[in-house]
Amino acid sequence: MKKLVNSKQMKAIDAYAIHTIGIPPLVLMENAAYSVVSCMEKSISKEDIILVVCGSGNNGGDGLAAARILLNRGYQVDVFLAGNPAHLSEETATQLKILENLEMVIWNHLEEVNFANYTILVDALFGIGLERDIEDEQAAVIAEMNTHEGIIFAVDMPSGISADDGKVKGTAVRADYTVTFGEEKVGQILFPGSEYCGTLVVTDIGFPPSAVDSVASEFYRYEKMDLARLPWRRAYSNKGTFGRVLIVAGAKNMSGAAYLSALAAYRTGAGLVEIMTVESNRLILQGQLPEAILTTINPDLLDTTEEKEKIKQAVGRSDVIVMGPGLGVSDKAKKVLDFVTLYAQVPLIVDADAINIAARYFNTFPLMRGNTCLRLNELNNSLPKGTILTPHLLELARLMDQPASDIQDNLLKTADSCTKDTDLVYVLKDARSVVAYEDERYLNYSGNNGMATAGTGDVLTGILAALIAQGMDSFEAAKLGVYIHGLAGDVAAAKKNRYSMIASDVVNGLEDVLGGMI
Ligand SMILES: NC(=O)C1=CN([C@@H]2O[C@H](COP(=O)(O)OP(=O)(O)OC[C@H]3O[C@@H](n4cnc5c(N)ncnc54)[C@H](O)[C@@H]3O)[C@@H](O)[C@H]2O)[C@@H](O)CC1
Ligand SMILES: [K+]
Structure with missing residues (x-):
């Protein structure tokens, strides 16, 4: 049985890990970024030219950290900071500063970016913090991403998909892979979210079991091992043992x-x-x-x-x-x-x-x-x-x-x-x-x-x-x-x-x- 969570429940798991257990958010962010890169490395090569598209929240921070790890490992990678630089979360600002110190190419405006130059995209615009329909410039960014022909890796959620019910909020990225952190989200199982995720990869970024257990969720799904729930068939039995069905x-x-x-x-x-x-x-x-x-x-x-x-x-x-x-x-x-x-x-x-x-x-x-x-x-x-x-x-x-x-x-x-x-x-x-x-x-x-x-x-x-x-x-x-x-x-x-x-x-x-x- 796999527990599924909505955005509120996932945020509560994050908060427990950070505030009750004391794991710094940057540690979780680093783990998240490393898990994205290790998933990507199964499909990319050093010939690829990668663009990481980042929002201003922590999803964007994960993307910035992933860009740095890719750079460190010798990949060709640029960053497009599509979120408002004035609204960066604390961790995302830290990640951006590191990239600036590394003198990475960071685009700030859609007009500057030629998506055709890139063979791989990373979608780190919005994760579980998506609050309302995506409009205007952010919607234009997603439209560009969706016309791209290379592989798209989504960080945590395909941007625009609600983690709560799988609905498209305005518009959404159609990913080939979605690397999600800790627990599967309800919106990754329900349609259309499930389809926008592409292949879903669930990774461990260091949430302690107590953080996960601290949050009750009413949602779950079964997996193969749940077939063990089938009623046991007694050896000493007759047709009466296994019940009588009437079909009207x-x-x-x-x-x-x-x-x-x-x-x-x-x-x-x-x-x-x-x-x-x-x-x-x-x-x-x-x-x-x-x-x-x-x-x-x-x-x-x-x-x-x-x-x-x-x-x-x-x-x-x-x-x-x-x-x-x-x-x-x-x-x-x-x-x-x-x-x-x-x-x-x-x-x-x-x-x-x-x-x-x-x-x-x-x-x-x-x-x-x-x-x-x-x-x-x-x-x-x-x-x-x-x-x-x-x-x-x-x-x-x-x-x-x-x-x-x-x-x-x-x-x-x-x-x-x-x-x-x-x-x-x-x-x-x-x-x-x-x-x-x-x-x-x-x-x-x-x-x-x-x-x-x-x-x-x-x-x-x-x-x-x-x-x-x-x-x-x-x-x-x-x-x-x-x-x-x-x-x-x-x-x-x-x-x-x-x-x-x-x-x-x-x-x-x-x-x-x-x-x-x-
Ligand atoms: N410490 C943590 O909480 C961790 C968070 N992680 C990452 O952080 C993500 C959640 O981060 P956040 O809570 O910062 O949220 P997001 O980064 O998903 O997005 C929130 C930002 O987008 C804005 N926003 C929301 N909807 C919008 C819309 N429709 N149009 C324009 N702007 C919009 C919000 O005002 C906020 O600035 C996760 O999905 C995951 O990727 C991971 O780094 C693991 C640890
Ligand atoms: K995303």
């Missing part, structure tokens, strides 16, 4: 979603998977997945005791229930969901059309239109504890009755609204999914854009259900499930490619992920 899915002609969800649940280790669907899907599902048990319902007879009893029994024998994939949004589908919700005492995984049905239902009440809070409260009251909602951005927009663009631009704030006063777990699906429960925020770092294809969401529901069926707590299952899903997508992309892979390839990828082959 698949309207007429929509059996594919049910199939993918059920297949993924089996491939993630569920003992038994039952699919509740309409009779017309029976033959095809039996042919595709004979391992699944099928219960068929007649949507036209939902008011009869017989159909209700069928639903009640299926719900009663399950450890976890997936509802939504390929269900459609008809009144009959809603009725099925109402019965399932009424009888269920186990966690539900509410996906796709189940979310759309809830949104449509809320829209029928004038009081609930535009009232996100009321809608989320209502969900919390009507769903069993431990239930996971897995909306993608559009589904979430419908559910919350807010524009999708607002949600996309404020994913972390949206997570805060969703989890306020609730027992539900939210998986906010995006290129970097956020799993949120109470105050914790898991940011997922696995997966790739080949997964933006139909059916991968159905696969995710099956994975989550299987983990819960095997005894995992819902929040842990959601985090690990999202991580495994992304890794399986990475396996699929490596075996096929990002264009050709389809959802069933992601299911196939589970084999390598769960078999410890990655």
Whole structure:
């Protein structure tokens, strides 16, 4: 598990190291500069002509120190001090004085600099101290840097990317490498920040563990060693040991979603998977997945005791229930969901059309239109504890009755609204999914854009259900499930490619992920 920090938390770690432990800031700055240079030295040669572009804050100070180290080591290097010389931080002023004493070339105005003369750029304009949108001369500097053809190394952050949420503040440097210090920043994991970072290199610049531990952060991500969290499989076992999943899915002609969800649940280790669907899907599902048990319902007879009893029994024998994939949004589908919700005492995984049905239902009440809070409260009251909602951005927009663009631009704030006063777990699906429960925020770092294809969401529901069926707590299952899903997508992309892979390839990828082959 890797802790992630925002700018405030990183500044608190800096402050603890400096003021409580007593490490002089110049020592940290030197370490930072040496780590930038050692990363650069893997890609540069003495033939390169390097320009270090510096701001007036400590990020610029890191750049000035890196320029000196490069000069000392025999590289051809110039400096462009793009920040206001009247606003230099104390450490940056010290670094500048050293460079002046060394008689280095230091440009002060954009007009003086011919970027075409340089083969390598170092971006030390802004780091975690970025406060507002970049404009005017600084924006012009970044525009020049982005048209440059050589490698760009960013110091700590690509200038212009917010460490807090990965957003571009006005404009931002598109780096090839970002060398960051101490801890990974939230804005380096979320998009678009993640893309602007290029290859992210995290370096140790001497923050003592106590400085890092002094700051609590609600953000983290998983890495490969977290696969050890998978539920242990007892040797003395039978199919009952590994739990029973019910998948309520698949309207007429929509059996594919049910199939993918059920297949993924089996491939993630569920003992038994039952699919509740309409009779017309029976033959095809039996042919595709004979391992699944099928219960068929007649949507036209939902008011009869017989159909209700069928639903009640299926719900009663399950450890976890997936509802939504390929269900459609008809009144009959809603009725099925109402019965399932009424009888269920186990966690539900509410996906796709189940979310759309809830949104449509809320829209029928004038009081609930535009009232996100009321809608989320209502969900919390009507769903069993431990239930996971897995909306993608559009589904979430419908559910919350807010524009999708607002949600996309404020994913972390949206997570805060969703989890306020609730027992539900939210998986906010995006290129970097956020799993949120109470105050914790898991940011997922696995997966790739080949997964933006139909059916991968159905696969995710099956994975989550299987983990819960095997005894995992819902929040842990959601985090690990999202991580495994992304890794399986990475396996699929490596075996096929990002264009050709389809959802069933992601299911196939589970084999390598769960078999410890990655
Ligand atoms: N002691 C420390 O705190 C350490 C800091 N380090 C470096 O210092 C960086 C943080 O330094 P600072 O806090 O000085 O911040 P930055 O150097 O990131 O930038 C802050 C400066 O930019 C100005 N500014 C912010 N947003 C602006 C905008 N949109 N347009 C124009 N000016 C803007 C601020 O007023 C301030 O002068 C880190 O990212 C890291 O690179 C490292 O040297 C390690 C130790
Ligand atoms: K930077």
